[in-house]
Amino acid sequence: MTPADDVTSAPSTSPVSDAVASLDGPARLRGADAAAVTGRLWTIAGGVVLALLAVAIVVGLVSAANDNARINRLRDHGVAVTVTVSTCIGNLGGSGSNAANFTCRGRYRVKATDYVETIDGLTTFVAPGRHVAAVADPADLGAVTLATTVASSRASNARFAIPGLLGLSWLVLVLGYLRRLRRSRVRPAITEAARN
Numbered sequence: 001m002t003p004a005d006d007v008t009s010a011p012s013t014s015p016v017s018d019a020v021a022s023l024d025g026p027a028r029l030r031g032a033d034a035a036a037v038t039g040r041l042w043t044i045a046g047g048v049v050l051a052l053l054a055v056a057i058v059v060g061l062v063s064a065a066n067d068n069a070r071i072n073r074l075r076d077h078g079v080a081v082t083v084t085v086s087t088c089i090g091n092l093g094g095s096g097s098n099a100a101n102f103t104c105r106g107r108y109r110v111k112a113t114d115y116v117e118t119i120d121g122l123t124t125f126v127a128p129g130r131h132v133a134a135v136a137d138p139a140d141l142g143a144v145t146l147a148t149t150v151a152s153s154r155a156s157n158a159r160f161a162i163p164g165l166l167g168l169s170w171l172v173l174v175l176g177y178l179r180r181l182r183r184s185r186v187r188p189a190i191t192e193a194a195r196n
């Protein structure tokens with residue numbers, strides 16, 4: 001017997017080949033096995049995401065309704081005031097190199113109470129000391145909007161378009177989620193019946 005015959009006829013007892021042969025799944029380098037993400041975890045995560053989307057859609061619908069109600073309230077029952085501009089500060093654009101608009105604050109009086117508030121709708125520079133016509137919200141006299149902005153604003157059902165479309169998309173997602181839930185519950189019952 002030659003030394004070459006000994007090498008070819010001896011069984012492989014390398015520690016590396018024994019370790020590779022003993023693995024059932026993919027090899028791991030170090031540490032503990034990673035926990036598998038089960039279908040139940042994905043089901044719970046999907047339910048949480050759908051619940052959060054539902055909350056966001058409801059908030060959008062309520063916001064649209066409040067905007068329409070505020071516009072109607074200002075147009076129908078707003079308190080006309082004259083605001084004396086106290087400051088007008090320029091807001092920088094996205095790059096920070098140019099003025100995008102202005103935020104102006106002014107002083108006005110309603111029912112013997114003085115207010116110093118930001119003038120909503122006034123986005124151009126107005127020199128301090130000038131007077132502008134505005135409308136105070138009867139539900140919150142501390143909120144004032146430029147009179148021309150109120151005159152050009154209208155309540156609109158278009159504000160409900162985006163939350164409505166999101167609501168329809170959410171409904172489709174819920175139906176798909178429920179279908180998946182139903183399938184995942186039926187599959188183990190079929191597997192169990194096949195075993196018996």
